[in-house]
Amino acid sequence: MLVNHQSWALRSLLGLALVVALLSDAQVRAEDGYDLWLRHEPVGGAAGSELNGITVAGPDSFADAGAEAMVSVALAELRSGLAELAGGESPPAAPLSIRLSCTDADIARGGAFALDGDSTGLTLRAGEASGCLYGAFALLRLLDTGERLTKIHHAEAPAMPLRLLNHWDNPDGTVERGYAGSSIFDWWHLPDHLDRRMIDYARANASVGINGVVVNNVNASAMMLEPRYIARLARLADAWRPYGIRVYLTARFSAPRDIGGLDTADPIDPAVARWWQNKADEIYAAIPDFGGFLVKANSEGQPGPGDYGRTHAEGANMLASAIGARGTVFWRAFVYAAEDETDRASQAYREFAPLDGAFADNVIVQVKNGPIDFQPREPFHPLFGAMRHTRVALEAQITKEYLGFATHVAYLAPLWKEVLDAETGHGGTVASSIAPAGMAGVANIGTARNWSGSHFDQANWYAFGRLAWNPQLSSEEIAREWLMQTFSRDPAFVSDVSAMMLNSRELVVDYMTPLGLAHLMATGHHYGPGPWVCDLARPEWNPCYYHRADKDGIGFDRTASGTDALADYAPSVAAQWAEPETTDPRLLLWFHHVPWDWALPDGKRLWPTLVEHYDTGVAGVAEMQAMWAAQAGKVDPRRHGDVTDFLAIQAKEARWWRDASIAYWQSLNGLPLPAGSAPPEHDLADYRARDFPEAPSD
Ligand code: BDP
Numbered sequence: 186m187l188v189n190h191q192s193w194a195l196r197s198l199l200g201l202a203l204v205v206a207l208l209s210d211a212q213v214r215a216e217d218g219y220d221l222w223l224r225h226e227p228v229g230g231a232a233g234s235e236l237n238g239i240t241v242a243g244p245d246s247f248a249d250a251g252a253e254a255m256v257s258v259a260l261a262e263l264r265s266g267l268a269e270l271a272g273g274e275s276p277p278a279a280p281l282s283i284r285l286s287c288t289d290a291d292i293a294r295g296g297a298f299a300l301d302g303d304s305t306g307l308t309l310r311a312g313e314a315s316g317c318l319y320g321a322f323a324l325l326r327l328l329d330t331g332e333r334l335t336k337i338h339h340a341e342a343p344a345m346p347l348r349l350l351n352h353w354d355n356p357d358g359t360v361e362r363g364y365a366g367s368s369i370f371d372w373w374h375l376p377d378h379l380d381r382r383m384i385d386y387a388r389a390n391a392s393v394g395i396n397g398v399v400v401n402n403v404n405a406s407a408m409m410l411e412p413r414y415i416a417r418l419a420r421l422a423d424a425w426r427p428y429g430i431r432v433y434l435t436a437r438f439s440a441p442r443d444i445g446g447l448d449t450a451d452p453i454d455p456a457v458a459r460w461w462q463n464k465a466d467e468i469y470a471a472i473p474d475f476g477g478f479l480v481k482a483n484s485e486g487q488p489g490p491g492d493y494g495r496t497h498a499e500g501a502n503m504l505a506s507a508i509g510a511r512g513t514v515f516w517r518a519f520v521y522a523a524e525d526e527t528d529r530a531s532q533a534y535r536e537f538a539p540l541d542g543a544f545a546d547n548v549i550v551q552v553k554n555g556p557i558d559f560q561p562r563e564p565f566h567p568l569f570g571a572m573r574h575t576r577v578a579l580e581a582q583i584t585k586e587y588l589g590f591a592t593h594v595a596y597l598a599p600l601w602k603e604v605l606d607a608e609t610g611h612g613g614t615v616a617s618s619i620a621p622a623g624m625a626g627v628a629n630i631g632t633a634r635n636w637s638g639s640h641f642d643q644a645n646w647y648a649f650g651r652l653a654w655n656p657q658l659s660s661e662e663i664a665r666e667w668l669m670q671t672f673s674r675d676p677a678f679v680s681d682v683s684a685m686m687l688n689s690r691e692l693v694v695d696y697m698t699p700l701g702l703a704h705l706m707a708t709g710h711h712y713g714p715g716p717w718v719c720d721l722a723r724p725e726w727n728p729c730y731y732h733r734a735d736k737d738g739i740g741f742d743r744t745a746s747g748t749d750a751l752a753d754y755a756p757s758v759a760a761q762w763a764e765p766e767t768t769d770p771r772l773l774l775w776f777h778h779v780p781w782d783w784a785l786p787d788g789k790r791l792w793p794t795l796v797e798h799y800d801t802g803v804a805g806v807a808e809m810q811a812m813w814a815a816q817a818g819k820v821d822p823r824r825h826g827d828v829t830d831f832l833a834i835q836a837k838e839a840r841w842w843r844d845a846s847i848a849y850w851q852s853l854n855g856l857p858l859p860a861g862s863a864p865p866e867h868d869l870a871d872y873r874a875r876d877f878p879e880a881p882s883d
Pocket of ligand 1: 361362403404481485519558559586
């Protein structure tokens with residue numbers, strides 16, 4: 186009996202221990218990616234102990250209720266974040282304190298802040314409430330990445346005023362080019378019910394300085410301007426205001442006709458102008474700090490002023506006058522007309538450059554980073570720096586439409602840095618040219634539990650915000666701080682995985698579009714390879730339009746002997762790309778058509794070099810897999826497993842891209858593979874026959 190009793194007690198104890206272990210495991214962290222980079226793992230040791238019992242004190246009075254709400258968010262974030270960072274360490278005998286002063290006349294308004302630690306704790310000073318909000322998140326980031334509270338001396342100010350996410354979300358819940366599930370905007374239950382996700386989303390944005398959100402697709406439905414949507418939007422605006430986020434809408438240019446009962450949307454028609462004026466007034470009555478409109482006009486079938494023989498400036502200015510000083514009109518320069526034979530890379534420049542100076546002050550021309558379309562690599566858009574009398578913002582695509590969706594690891598900070606750091610030849614860099622305006626990022630966010638569809642794509646949301654705040658940050662700094670907050674502070678982990686991230690976009694270029702090739706993706710979904718596609722109605726919809734390969738050579742001649750798109754750049758920049766011999770090989774086939782046996786600066790021939798790039802891309806993904814496998818144990822099993830699975834898909838698909846591309850080029854040039862390079866696994870017909878009706882977001 187005794188024995189039995191003992192074993193029963195022992196079994197119960199063991200059982201209890203197991204339950205406790207499981208529970209505490211679950212409580213420690215449900216690591217499914219939902220918490221993004223806002224996890225705040227305990228820092229441990231003396232650093233943790235000085236955070237324990239810390240007091241956080243805000244100002245006693247506020248300029249207005251809005252400022253008070255924003256500072257309350259800052260205080261709440263600090264209190265909960267600091268408690269998490271402190272963990273279970275024992276508190277110091279005299280607890281430290283953090284003091285917030287959010288109306289400090291010495292600090293600029295618009296989000297700037299200063300953090301100064303001392304033996305008693307730390308002071309956070311800001312010129313206005315938003316600075317306290319950003320300062321609070323910055324302080325948590327510094328602590329998360331290993332700084333000691335009492336030693337911090339750190340000041341920041343945003344490099345540009347407008348830092349927006351553009352959602353390509355439709356009112357029916359679908360997301361154009363969205364690979365992370367459905368739209369996070371629950372229009373059906375709004376305004377009566379606000380999903381908690383709307384707050385977590387705002388927190389994440391505020392933590393990286395994003396201060397505006399366009400909630401609907403650039404291919405817009407006019408329905409979004411109807412009163413019931415304005416009421417729904419007002420609920421979001423109220424929820425996001427304490428996080429410093431203003432809401433914007435994409436305005437469909439034909440709305441006066443679509444929903445306004447007019448028979449025209451001609452911007453110079455007084456009835457049309459009046460309709461927009463009334464619409465703007467109606468929106469501002471519901472949302473006093475409404476940010477403004479984004480417009481895609483006369484591009485890819487969207488309506489616009491061109492339908493009435495008016496210019497983009499006439500269209501934009503009419504909307505700008507409806508909004509007045511209350512907000513901004515972002516007018517997209519992503520235009521190419523169906524009937525225009527001009528090189529697509531030149532169309533926006535040729536249409537917009539002559540309009541410089543014609544736009545109203547509250548219009549910003551929003552320009553994609555490259556002259557064609559979010560390709561894995563493009564030169565910077567020639568409009569940057571060229572419009573001296575117009576504010577120009579940069580549009581980046583965070584969602585990876587052309588870089589393997591959410592499946593492939595491709596850290597995009599190096600792509601954006603390449604553009605931001607480029608000298609425009611007009612006196613300054615792209616980053617300096619957009620400083621008076623800002624950056625817009627096409628969001629990669631959806632209802633996926635991890636928000637972005639993959640764990641590593643969270644880094645692109647994060648990096649976009651960080652670069653819009655400060656384009657001087659390096660891709661590496663951003664990768665390292667993101668990793669430390671999102672996964673682990675283990676130095677070896679951070680060093681190995683940041684190296685993997687930094688190389689990842691170049692690997693995608695290698696296996697998809699090396700040496701300046703572009704737009705070789707399959708029709709519609711843009712996922713896999715389709716360099717052979719040449720039968721679509723418009724020339725510039727076809728990959729063959731972009732590579733121009735035949736038995737003799739490959740590449741797009743954009744010099745004076747070709748389309749002369751090169752002339753859109755300032756002379757000093759154009760000179761770098763004028764001759765194939767001196768063009769950076771990474772952009773060679775973007776600007777030049779050369780024979781297959783063209784000698785590159787290193788003496789190697791084009792064809793074997795092209796194949797080498799494909800091989801590098803495939804081998805690089807295998808290295809990423811091995812490197813990631815070695816991190817097992819340093820990362821929670823769930824996220825480790827998710828990434829492992831996606832890397833395996835990426836490895837298969839890198840091989841697919843390589844093989845299909847090589848098979849196609851060989852069908853044109855008849856050249857043998859360089860020694861040691863494996864032949865494509867299948868024949869060209871096999872690759873050409875592949876079809877993916879189930880590809881997301883086609
Ligand atoms: C293209 C996308 C298309 C967008 C368009 C745009 O394929 O879905 O509507 O860009 O930016 O790359 O307007």
